[in-house]
Amino acid sequence: MKLKNRKREINKQAIIFRLFLLYSMFFNHSSVLLAQNLEKIDYYEAIKVLEKTEKNPEIPVIAVIDGAVKRKIFRKEVFWKNKYEIQNNGIDDDGNGYVDDYMGWNFSNNSKDVTNKGVGDWHGTPVCSIVEKIISKSKGVQLMNLVKGESIHQIIESLAYVFMMRKAYNETKGEKGAFVVAVNCSWGKNRLWASDYPEWCEIYNKLGKEGVLVISSVPNDDLDIEKVGDMPSTCNSEYLITVTNTNTKDKKIEEAAYGKYSVDISAPGDKSYTLLNTGKYGFFGGTSAAAPHVTGTIGLMYSIFLEDFYLNIKHKPEEVASLIKKCIVEGSNKIESLNGITAFEGRLNAFNSIKLLFDYYNKSSIYENIFQQLKIVSIYPNPAINNVTVLLESNEDKEVFLDVTDLNGRILNSFPYFVKAGINTIEIFIKKGKMKKGVYILKTRSLSGVVSNDKKIIVR
Amino acid sequence: MxxxxxxxxxxxxxxxxxxxxxxxxxxxxxxxxxxxxxxxVQELGEFKKEIEIFDKSKENSVVLLIGSNDISVLNMWSAKNFDLNIIDENQSLEDFFKSVNKGNNRNATNEDSSEEVAAEIGYTIIRKNINASGKRYFLQENPPYNEDVRGWSYSTLYSDADASSTHTVTANIYGRNAWKRGYFGVQYKKYSYSGYSTIASEWTRIKNNESKSYTRTPCYKMKVRRKYKGTNNSVVIEIEE
Incomplete structure (x- = not known):
């Protein structure tokens, strides 16, 4: 009888273990896909710096002008709410001309419905979810949902709403309006020229003067904007950042527009694995996915508290907007595939941009000593089958060995690597390393004898 | 006891x-x-509806079962997003469109391959009432997506499922837009118990005025997937069976 119970218990444990493995495999697979595009922009290094800084007491807001958003699949606190408006009372409480704009405004049908009656929109939701993912580890950034109208009049009206809200915020020292710092626009109108739309272009300058940057996607076509036109890409505004699309190998996507003067930088939007409007994770690509990486990074920067930075945001919002754009474009990594076809020839690097911001305020000490000599930050997937990725932190450029040991500490394999200061991504091919099924320990050591922490890994 | x-x-x-x-x-x-x-039915997506489409004469019609995993996407599609065209039995899609509209030719190679799944619909014809003899029909999509947004969308047309060993299915694909690129992929199931095999990989580029045709016998079921932007209907698909 005891033996039967024991067998039953073992069977039950085996089922639970298999279910756990299945869950772990799925979870790790999702994590890998989610991490790829963020790794490319040195997001993890940027977050590491953020952890060392104080939080801006004013919560920055990012306006997303796009399709409706299925808000119920996001964390509630990420959405901005107009605290000067009483929800659904039919009165324009804050006197801004929009009745019940508590959650934002729908410019396509001039209503308060920013969720499309709760069902969202295939484009609005994933654009929002890319920004949300980037700001999720910030010290508090919120999203304002504005549903885009199709006509140029409606587009200008939606941008003017942001202008009005930030202007009110600036003029009342935060008593009214909203602290909007950036607007994401993953859309545009093909084959139009700025010279024909002066009013539309002027709104970007007006927004910039109040401290708001606009981030815009270029068309998903292999064409030179300067030859065929595009709006708003051809607007000549210091406060507009136009973004094209590259992949995680830093190649420009063939179906992405370019322009030596009209396109600023690229971001790795291709194959962004993100939350879709179905409520499930999946792929979303195109230049629409590139721009939100830049917008999210700007949100991260504004969430940092540095005394002078904070005072400048209050008193010189226009200067700060210019500075943030400078940090974004100059912090980008030069990449070959953008040579001669974009203004700054670089791909977004969130870590570099944040470092430039600290340098400007003479606070480089904040990021100088944040990395440990050697530290394994994480390993994924774990359990692993074919290959495993190790995130390894280092305080300087150096040669290291990544050792694979058994549980008794006996070294079974040793892989040499050159790591840079920051968080490095190292990929180990399990078959190449002749690792059979079992449990192993990974650790790293430098030539000077510094040894990292160790992490267990299961090979299946 | x-x-x-x-x-x-x-x-x-x-x-x-x-x-x-x-x-x-x-x-x-x-x-x-x-x-x-x-x-x-499950392959079409979580949410489904039927749409009846008439040709210009109103004498012929088909009923589609259309589905998507995203209800907001499904809500955008209606009968106005499809044209039912009746053509002669021996007429090619190329001849049909040449007689309707002559476009110029501006092509480039496609090296892009992608797996994005935002904005996808799937549909199959479940009933038809084609009265014209010696004629066949095909559907043309007029996608309802906003032209301004800068992402990709997808649609998949499924053939009937028929387990008979003589069931032949042909997918005719025609590119008809000089300015907007079109991409497609074709897969089929030989038997009801088989998995899908790839006939044309995603994403094969179809150039303007170009025709491609894929036939399989036996064919339990065939599906043709296309990828486009905005209101682009540059890839025309006909499934003959």
Whole structure:
């Protein structure tokens, strides 16, 4: 009888273990896909710096002008709410001309419905979810949902709403309006020229003067904007950042527009694995996915508290907007595939941009000593089958060995690597390393004898 | 006493299992057909609806079962997003469109391959009422997406599912837009129990005025997927069976 119970218990444990493995495999697979595009922009290094800084007491807001958003699949606190408006009372409480704009405004049908009656929109939701993912580890950034109208009049009206809200915020020292710092626009109108739309272009300058940057996607076509036109890409505004699309190998996507003067930088939007409007994770690509990486990074920067930075945001919002754009474009990594076809020839690097911001305020000490000599930050997937990725932190450029040991500490394999200061991504091919099924320990050591922490890994 | 109870329970369970197995076996054909139909319907997406489309003469019509995993996407599609075209039995899509509209030719190679799944619909024709003799029909999509947004969308047309060994399915694909690129992929199931095999990989580029045709026999089911931007309808698909 005891033996039967024991067998039953073992069977039950085996089922639970298999279910756990299945869950772990799925979870790790999702994590890998989610991490790829963020790794490319040195997001993890940027977050590491953020952890060392104080939080801006004013919560920055990012306006997303796009399709409706299925808000119920996001964390509630990420959405901005107009605290000067009483929800659904039919009165324009804050006197801004929009009745019940508590959650934002729908410019396509001039209503308060920013969720499309709760069902969202295939484009609005994933654009929002890319920004949300980037700001999720910030010290508090919120999203304002504005549903885009199709006509140029409606587009200008939606941008003017942001202008009005930030202007009110600036003029009342935060008593009214909203602290909007950036607007994401993953859309545009093909084959139009700025010279024909002066009013539309002027709104970007007006927004910039109040401290708001606009981030815009270029068309998903292999064409030179300067030859065929595009709006708003051809607007000549210091406060507009136009973004094209590259992949995680830093190649420009063939179906992405370019322009030596009209396109600023690229971001790795291709194959962004993100939350879709179905409520499930999946792929979303195109230049629409590139721009939100830049917008999210700007949100991260504004969430940092540095005394002078904070005072400048209050008193010189226009200067700060210019500075943030400078940090974004100059912090980008030069990449070959953008040579001669974009203004700054670089791909977004969130870590570099944040470092430039600290340098400007003479606070480089904040990021100088944040990395440990050697530290394994994480390993994924774990359990692993074919290959495993190790995130390894280092305080300087150096040669290291990544050792694979058994549980008794006996070294079974040793892989040499050159790591840079920051968080490095190292990929180990399990078959190449002749690792059979079992449990192993990974650790790293430098030539000077510094040894990292160790992490267990299961090979299946 | 306890042992007798256990034995009795075991016997009853075994008899129950055998009876259930026999019952299922006796109606296995129907069960298979039903599960096949379920599978086809499931492939279209979580949310579904029927749409009836008429040709210009209003004498011919087809009924589509259209589905998507995103209800907001499904809500955007209606009869106005499809044109039902009636053409001569021997006329090619190329001839049909040449007679309708002559476009210029501006092509480039496609090296992009992608797996994005935002904004996807799937559909299959479930009923048809084609009265014109010596004619065949095909559907042309007019996607309802906003032209301004800078992401990709997808649609998949499914053939009927037919397990007979003589069932032949042909997918005719035609590129008809000089300015907007079109991409497609074709897969088929040889037998009801097979997995999908790739005939043309995603994403094969179709140039303006270019025609491609893929035939398989036996073919349990074929599906043709296309990728486009905004209101682009540069890839025209006809499934003949």
């Amino acid at each position: 306890k042992n007798i109870k256990t034995k009795l329970l075991t016997i009853v369970s075994v008899i129950g299992l055998v009876t259930t197995a026999l019952l299922f076996n006796s109606c296995s054909d129907e069960a298979t057909i039903e599960s096949d139909e379920n599978r086809i």
